[in-house]
Amino acid sequence: MLGRKLTERLARDASVTELALVDVAAGSAEIDVADVAAPGAAAALVANRPDVIFALAAVLSGEAEADFDKGYRVNLDGTRLLLEAIRAVGGGYRPRVVFASSIAVFGAPFPDPIGDDFQATPLTSYGTQKAIGELLLADYTRRGFVDGIGLRLPTICVRPGAPNRAASGFFSGIIREPLNGEDAVLPVPDDVRHWFASPRAAVEFLVHAAAIDGVAVGDRRSLTMPGVSATVAEQIEALRRVGGDEAVRRIRREPDETIMRIVSGWPGRFDTRRALALGFRAEQDFDEIVRVHVEDELS
């Protein structure tokens, strides 16, 4: 989803002269399909020396937890092979690598807010693989092999499209489905707090990171992205202001112990002063996130 939106955004950007798209899944006819962890695949990717490489490819959280080997192969080995392939080009080639990390690198218990200096102690294999990617990115950057920036993306909300079975799916579902005249399930209490940014904001993080001054970033190459801290109750009130009571009545409360346990290990609020000082911007409140969803997906 993020890759598709980023592609649309870059296609409108006059400074982008050439765009090569590679996906591990066969998404559409114009996109090359490659398994970056397969022998030779990473080398082929960088053979024409792109100036900027967006490394979004990942086995997402639920799948990385269900399939331990696949998660490590794609998320860890894939990232490392990409960095190695860039290093192997040599001849002063040092592209900007924008690495999509995640707030999943953090694991409870947390201070409130979570500062830029807080340790990464993930509680999922996905978060572990992203945290390792950050460390590799920083070391390859320090050694002069790449010019990497890692972005710890908030939970993307409102995610467009069909409901998925990710543990975080309901955060988008309770907004998206009611605005579509459909019912949505809420498996956690209203006081659960989490950290969000819209798909539009996430794409702008990536685009901004492509052009940012690497020297200003310093040795700590990964940045927690700004976002909106909101409780489920605040999400619902934002929905009410756009869709009215009728939309809110579409939300059905069905407590799910498993999802509650998973979500209780997730962060609720960050102090992202490093990213803000470097010019990264997210929405101001959850009302704005709902408005962006209506503008980008429902008009």
Add this chain to the structure above:
Amino acid sequence: MLGRKLTERLARDASVTELALVDVAAGSAEIDVADVAAPGAAAALVANRPDVIFALAAVLSGEAEADFDKGYRVNLDGTRLLLEAIRAVGGGYRPRVVFASSIAVFGAPFPDPIGDDFQATPLTSYGTQKAIGELLLADYTRRGFVDGIGLRLPTICVRPGAPNRAASGFFSGIIREPLNGEDAVLPVPDDVRHWFASPRAAVEFLVHAAAIDGVAVGDRRSLTMPGVSATVAEQIEALRRVGGDEAVRRIRREPDETIMRIVSGWPGRFDTRRALALGFRAEQDFDEIVRVHVEDELS
């Protein structure tokens, strides 16, 4: 050095019934030599299902910086292959893995003191490889494949034996050489502060970690070990109290810009309350570190 001292300590321990020693370098006749990153080597290591595995094997800081590929192969791939080999045994096998990490996982700038929640943003490839090892250890533990404890060891001082060319070598050299009636070179100013534990304390950290209750450790499986925070000036005064002015006169000040730059990125003081609460103990002051050296090496 640490492996040898640990072996001597375990050989005196009545609860240890069998001890298998494996080194990447041919150290002595009774020690198997194996490259844990070579195919099949890790599987052979765990075939007889040891209860406790001490993972000390490493390419040290200077060599990992000089030989990028070797550092990643031994320190990262070697650790991962060991964890994978343990996982492959299956059948409920879940040994205690004591992983020797390092305060090199931290990189300046620092708060003073550095707390247990502080981020790992290493400034060396060695520190990066150790930080990745910590993340793998935590995830393999969370998934139930191993029961891991990572120990971020302080700089070991006074390191016995001949001077080496490690950037940190002078911290031991300025004590060890004068007490041997030899000259020592001091390449940094007297106000440089660093974090130390004796070889004896480090061995006891490892032995303690072998028997500690894993449940009490929780999800954050790596612990910064207690130590002594001392400046070079405090080291020198401790030396004077044992060896007199004559010993101190053996220290020759030869400022070295390269070493000064490296050392300026190193930590000076930690708040290690997690490790202290779990029963890990180091020396109380640098005088005690010098005394331990005299007792263990010079008597």
